[in-house]
Amino acid sequence: xxxxxxxxxxxxxxxxxxxxxxxxxxxxxTDRAREDGAEALLDDMDARTGIKPYAPPYLVDGDLCIxxxxxxxxxxxxxHGFCGADERETLGLIQLQLVVTDIVxxxxxxxxxxxxxxxxxxxxxxxxxxxKGFRDERMPKYFDHFxxxxxxxxxxxxxxxxxxxxxxxxFQLVRGLQYAFPRRMAALLPDYPKLAACADAVExxxxxxxxxxxxxxxxxxxxxxxxxxxxxxxx
Amino acid sequence: xxxxxxxxxxxxxxxxxxxxxxxxxxxxxTDRAREDGAEALLDDMDARTGIKPYAPPYLVDGDLCIxxxxxxxxxxxxxHGFCGADERETLGLIQLQLVVTDIVxxxxxxxxxxxxxxxxxxxxxxxxxxxKGFRDERMPKYFDHFxxxxxxxxxxxxxxxxxxxxxxxxFQLVRGLQYAFPRRMAALLPDYPKLAACADAVExxxxxxxxxxxxxxxxxxxxxxxxxxxxxxxx
Numbered sequence: 143x144x145x146x147x148x149x150x151x152x153x154x155x156x157x158x159x160x161x162x163x164x165x166x167x168x169x170x171x172t173d174r175a176r177e178d179g180a181e182a183l184l185d186d187m188d189a190r191t192g193i194k195p196y197a198p199p200y201l202v203d204g205d206l207c208i209x210x211x212x213x214x215x216x217x218x219x220x221x222h223g224f225c226g227a228d229e230r231e232t233l234g235l236i237q238l239q240l241v242v243t244d245i246v247x248x249x250x251x252x253x254x255x256x257x258x259x260x261x262x263x264x265x266x267x268x269x270x271x272x273x274k275g276f277r278d279e280r281m282p283k284y285f286d287h288f289x290x291x292x293x294x295x296x297x298x299x300x301x302x303x304x305x306x307x308x309x310x311x312x313f314q315l316v317r318g319l320q321y322a323f324p325r326r327m328a329a330l331l332p333d334y335p336k337l338a339a340c341a342d343a344v345e346x347x348x349x350x351x352x353x354x355x356x357x358x359x360x361x362x363x364x365x366x367x368x369x370x371x372x373x374x375x376x377x
Numbered sequence: 378x379x380x381x382x383x384x385x386x387x388x389x390x391x392x393x394x395x396x397x398x399x400x401x402x403x404x405x406x407t408d409r410a411r412e413d414g415a416e417a418l419l420d421d422m423d424a425r426t427g428i429k430p431y432a433p434p435y436l437v438d439g440d441l442c443i444x445x446x447x448x449x450x451x452x453x454x455x456x457h458g459f460c461g462a463d464e465r466e467t468l469g470l471i472q473l474q475l476v477v478t479d480i481v482x483x484x485x486x487x488x489x490x491x492x493x494x495x496x497x498x499x500x501x502x503x504x505x506x507x508x509k510g511f512r513d514e515r516m517p518k519y520f521d522h523f524x525x526x527x528x529x530x531x532x533x534x535x536x537x538x539x540x541x542x543x544x545x546x547x548f549q550l551v552r553g554l555q556y557a558f559p560r561r562m563a564a565l566l567p568d569y570p571k572l573a574a575c576a577d578a579v580e581x582x583x584x585x586x587x588x589x590x591x592x593x594x595x596x597x598x599x600x601x602x603x604x605x606x607x608x609x610x611x612x
Contacts, residue, residue, distance in 0.1 A: 205465070241445070255490050
């Protein structure tokens with residue numbers, strides 16, 4: 143059995159959260175648009191019927207087609223055993239994954255605050271203001287939340303010694319924010335040792351190590367969610 | 378058994394999506410902060426441990442505490458039988474509920490595009506630009522998606538004759554957008570007859586009828602997600 147993952151082939155974007163969980167769990171998958179191109183992705187989306195994906199990423203398993211990043215991850219976690227040990231943990235992890243979804247959307251909106259369809263250059267002034275609020279207020283508020291969840295665990299992961307889909311997403315969030323806001327993260331992350339340790343522990347997982355070593359991971363770039371615009375970053 | 382729902386007592390907000398599903402299913406619940414006040418909500422949030430709610434709404438069922446609107450609705454749907462008939466439907470409905478989450482966040486951001494923490498008056502010009510993109514591009518794109526999902530069904534609901542948590546959310550989305558953007562919705566909604574019919578069918582459910590007749594529903598207002606600022610609305 144092998145899954146088909148459909149996502150834009152030239153960015154990490156939201157698809158990377160799915161890739162990381164698949165890689166950490168060492169689950170076989172084909173990253174379809176990286177094999178067949180972005181046109182194939184558009185054609186595949188077009189041809190779907192019923193409740194279709196609104197946007198990539200989506201995962202195909204035979205007749206099943208699942209979209210929305212947090213939803214894909216919860217489903218994969220339940221099927222492959224990285225979703226927590228009991229109902230309470232499983233529900234808590236889905237909840238936390240949806241909080242990651244929220245901060246990821248806000249990180250995106252720092253460079254596209256007023257018009258998703260327009261270029262960054264057309265909303266630079268607004269982006270500066272949005273990024274300031276994100277850096278000063280939103281990042282610490284979200285980090286407090288993640289640190290608190292991690293503090294209730296024996297570590298290094300949210301549910302203890304075993305990683306879940308939330309940990310791989312926290313890794314991606316931390317690395318993405320370090321790319322986009324290096325000065326702010328250098329100042330902020332030391333206050334969140336458990337979050338930093340969780341990201342490091344994910345990076346040390348054999349599946350993730352192999353993924354990074356094989357050089358399969360697309361580099362962060364200025365077409366994705368986490369973009370490095372120096373004018374938006376401040377300690 | 379009765380649930381405790383915790384949400385801000387003076388707005389519909391995201392809590393209304395949960396209220397509507399509970400009302401449609403005629404499930405007993407206590408709207409705690411409407412009984413005990415907003416201070417009680419803050420105190421309750423503060424006292425929680427482990428994976429806590431990041432923000433209201435959250436639902437408490439004995440020892441379980443579940444936050445994030447789409448997550449609460451999926452959980453309630455699975456427990457009370459309004460989540461679809463089989464795995465494919467259940468997964469499709471969760472996916473669609475998360476698309477509703479996305480458009481609701483974008484609707485909110487029309488009046489708060491650059492700074493969630495600041496007042497609308499401090500970002501009126503940016504809001505005009507954001508609202509234009511939302512009205513002209515985002516609303517039709519999302520509506521196309523919902524109409525397409527409804528078109529794959531025998532109607533009036535997404536999965537046919539039985540309502541699910543997605544239908545009550547689509548009702549709230551349509552009514553909220555009609556409140557916030559009356560001119561735009563008057564021009565746009567006729568192109569989406571299935572979406573309009575779904576909203577009407579939800580409104581005719583006995584539980585929803587009783588909820589509206591009892592005058593329990595908080596009125597839309599300019600502290601919530603869907604706000605009527607005439608300067609942001611255009612056909």
